[in-house]
Amino acid sequence: MRSEGYRPLPFLISSLLLACTGSIDGGSAGAGRSGLPGTGTPGVPNQPGVENPPTHMPTGIGEPPPGPAPASCMAAGAKAPVLRARMLSSRQYDNTVADLLKVGGNPARSFGGGADTQLDDLGAERRANAAASIARQGVATLQSWAPCAAAAPNCKQTIIDQIGMRAYRRPLTDADRQQLTALFDAGVKEKDFATGVEWFLTGLLQTPDFLYQFSRPTTGEQAGKVVPITGYELASRLSYFVWDTMPDEALFAAAAAPGGLGTPAALQAQLTRMMDDPRFLRGVAGFYSHWLGIDHFSELARDDKAFTTELVQALGTSLLTNATKIYEGQSPTFASLFSGQSYFMNGPLRAFYGKGTATNDAAAFTAVDMPGESRHGLLTHPALMAQIARPQKTHPINRGLFVRSKLLCQEMH
Numbered sequence: 001m002r003s004e005g006y007r008p009l010p011f012l013i014s015s016l017l018l019a020c021t022g023s024i025d026g027g028s029a030g031a032g033r034s035g036l037p038g039t040g041t042p043g044v045p046n047q048p049g050v051e052n053p054p055t056h057m058p059t060g061i062g063e064p065p066p067g068p069a070p071a072s073c074m075a076a077g078a079k080a081p082v083l084r085a086r087m088l089s090s091r092q093y094d095n096t097v098a099d100l101l102k103v104g105g106n107p108a109r110s111f112g113g114g115a116d117t118q119l120d121d122l123g124a125e126r127r128a129n130a131a132a133s134i135a136r137q138g139v140a141t142l143q144s145w146a147p148c149a150a151a152a153p154n155c156k157q158t159i160i161d162q163i164g165m166r167a168y169r170r171p172l173t174d175a176d177r178q179q180l181t182a183l184f185d186a187g188v189k190e191k192d193f194a195t196g197v198e199w200f201l202t203g204l205l206q207t208p209d210f211l212y213q214f215s216r217p218t219t220g221e222q223a224g225k226v227v228p229i230t231g232y233e234l235a236s237r238l239s240y241f242v243w244d245t246m247p248d249e250a251l252f253a254a255a256a257a258p259g260g261l262g263t264p265a266a267l268q269a270q271l272t273r274m275m276d277d278p279r280f281l282r283g284v285a286g287f288y289s290h291w292l293g294i295d296h297f298s299e300l301a302r303d304d305k306a307f308t309t310e311l312v313q314a315l316g317t318s319l320l321t322n323a324t325k326i327y328e329g330q331s332p333t334f335a336s337l338f339s340g341q342s343y344f345m346n347g348p349l350r351a352f353y354g355k356g357t358a359t360n361d362a363a364a365f366t367a368v369d370m371p372g373e374s375r376h377g378l379l380t381h382p383a384l385m386a387q388i389a390r391p392q393k394t395h396p397i398n399r400g401l402f403v404r405s406k407l408l409c410q411e412m413h
Contacts (some may be wrong), residue, residue, distance in 0.1 A: 063228070
């Protein structure tokens, strides 16, 4: 539940995301799928029929902006950072597939890397295998996600148009539609309608337009020119930032409307709505899992028989719970993260730290005070201390590096 005390967040995000957010960084729309440069990028293998996204792209999505450009974007000397291609993280990939095709099971668990990952042969192969597996599951559960019944007239084109648009987070171009239709038709010719769906999904989930967030160049853009991003691009960036997944129908509708996301008031209204959605806390959990390295807790080991796999998993859950519970309160602040000596523990953790095991549910995580141990919020959480220590002793240098890099955003050389 969004608290009233957390209202400054939408204002902050509005400042970061609105209007002129990007400049043209050389190049123009050349030959290639959907007008994308087809030359590839170092570290990204070329795939037949699929051009590779560059390491950064010009702004613009290929459609005219939804309204007049903000005056600040048109002002002489206006500056904005170049928008760079960002690959969907494993968590974002899983969330997007679940929302798009109702397929779960953590299909991206083997991907690794983050938003700045450049695909090598192994990374491309893993994504190809995941796409094939998801497509097979999608065919088996077609009725749960398809916008039409297989026997309905023009169902093939309806699936291509609606699922393709949602997967690409923008309207399909004629070139997009031709390529996706060719995949679908090839599957139908090979066997039947279900095979067409499977081939369509397998190809769709391997395209740069699905795997990356980037801005597509428009005809006539010039290097170094600041241009406003369009509604669909803004909706995608906003959704993955707040929810860790693709836009919903309301965001798509706002992106399509003239000026639908082009004012601070409109953006504020969408943010307020999004923060009332359960996916907001999922997005918050995704941020803290990445920032605090919770996904890597399985690698923790100690020379202590009591430090079991179950205990390590509980430590990760405890750290994530401490970080996210403040968003359910009335006045969450940054200070809330770095103060307090109460930590969420289940039965095994309470036993390990000598805090008793009396509870009706040993698996439940409840707040436990740890007074007299000089603990203050996340920075001295037992899980974080274990993560940045060595197997047999503490490591103050690692603690300092954590503060400098993770909290102060300083690059250490």
